[in-house]
Amino acid sequence: MNKILIRIKKSELEMISMDHIEMQRDDIGAKLGMWIFIFTEILLFGGLFLVYAVMRHRYSADFHQASLQLNSFIGALNTVVLLISSMTVAMSISAVQKKDKRMATILLCITLLCAVIFLVDKYFEWGHKISILLYPGTELMQSLKHGYILFFSLYFFMTGLHMLHLIIGAIVLLVALVKVRMGLINEDHYVLLENGGLYWHLVDLIWIFLFPLLYLVT
């Protein structure tokens, strides 16, 4: 049991305090990196939209019939909710820049509340379909026409993948909210909030296309 005692002079301690250490930061690189990641996500969902476009062209009548099973009202409500959340997260960045911690907190809380509302709506939508055994893999699904099976497979996969992105985005924004409260995100350091906001806008963008394509098929 050897204890090593180190005596540090107060002046030396001041010298090695955090004020004098340059933490490497690259806000421009961080944001550019986020944008490049967003490009890959666009291509990911883009590929799914391409599959949807081709199948819809091939089975247009079936897709129209199948989409009547979806609740357009909930779809529209989700669209509005996500648009509002995009606005509030953009506003929260302005709030941080204005050193208004309270407003930034309120705006981020509203954003997260919108995420929860979206998830609750999805729970009702998917819950209803699952309760009537209308999901990929059931005997009911396999007995339907090919166009129907394709529509519902695409519906569950695309909205499911979107929901996963939404949950990830919400977690990132929750971390950002905690850091705003702790003062780690402030008017000088807010690139994490900006990047979280960018990811959230991506989630919104994907839904802006998903809604008319899945719910408003004629």
Next chain:
Amino acid sequence: MDPEVKHLTEYSIYGKVLIGLLVLTTFTILVPWVNLTAYTALIALLLASTKAGIVMTYFMHLKVEYSLLKILVIVVLLIYATVILLTFSDYIFR
């Protein structure tokens, strides 16, 4: 534009953008009821693209970002559009 310069967008701008987006969303919902023609899908896609453009310009701050970023976004969207166009036209002409 200098990447280092910080831009602060006022709350009211975001509010106006949201109102514009909600108006376009209303159109998107009304279009299938009004026009039962084959162009409905095209109009829906154009409306969605407009909304996406507005979200990217104002919410994602592309309007105030440096030129390289704006060019990158446009190039990637063009690549994506080309992939869709070529694959889709190949498929429908089989």
